Amino acid sequence: MDKLARSLREAPIIEKGDYHYFVHPISDGVPMLEPSLLREIVIKIIRKANLEEVDKIVTPAAMGIHISTAVSLMTDIPLVVIRKRQYGLEGEVSLAQVTGYSESEMYMNDVAEGDRVLVLDDVLSTGGTLRGITQALEEVGADVADIVAVIKKVGGDNAMADYDVKTLINVDVVDGRVVIVDEHGDG
Structure with missing residues (x-):
């Protein structure tokens, strides 16, 4: 069993309303993220993602940053962080983030028409x-080369209408525990 699967099986579960949320170093920064787990994940992303002619990696703050930074360092592809703070800089694009447990506004800079991007995120749950990210990228005329989420929580409304999202591992929460549905993910 690989480190990612083992770490997910050991993840504690908390409830936010009707939403069963697993607490994991990749998605929450708790417990601490071991370098060997991050390294395993980055290698899997690089092997799975379509990186051909990708100009930029795009990731949401905050929990996509550590994963995307490591991938950027390994591939020399620049990183764009979509953040929750508005700066009002030229070319800033606003986008809505609606998840199973929150709604917020996010902001993106430095992606232009014709840019070929890889979107990386920690968890695909509600989608x-x-x-929100793919809609904003479409608005500016960027080409989404690929989308990779490390973990997919099955059972949610996580289908992306116009995009196939590759995942490294698919899980569900059953009886207060994380259950591995597909150890190799999608794509």
């Missing part, structure tokens, strides 16, 4: 964050 709200990735839908």
Whole structure:
């Protein structure tokens, strides 16, 4: 069993309303993220993602940053962080993030028409964050080369209408525990 699967099986579960949320170093920064787990994940992303002629990696703050930074360092592809703070800089694009447990506004800079981007995220659950990102990328005329989420929580409304999202592992929460549905993910 790889480190990612093992770490997910050991993840504690909390409830936010009707939403069962697993607490994991990749998605929450708790417990601490071991370098060997991050390294395993980055290698899997690089092997799975379509990186051909990708100009930029795009990721949402905050929990996509550590993963995307490591991928950027390994591939020399520049990183764009979509953040929750508005700066009002030229070319800033606003987008809505609607998840199973929150709604917020996010902001993107430095992506232009014709840019070929790889979108990276920590977890695909409701699809709200990735839908907001892909809509904003479409608005500026960027080409989404690929989308990779490390973990997919099955059972949610996580289908992306116009995009196939590759995942490294698919899980569900059953009886207060994380259950591995597909150890190799999608794509």
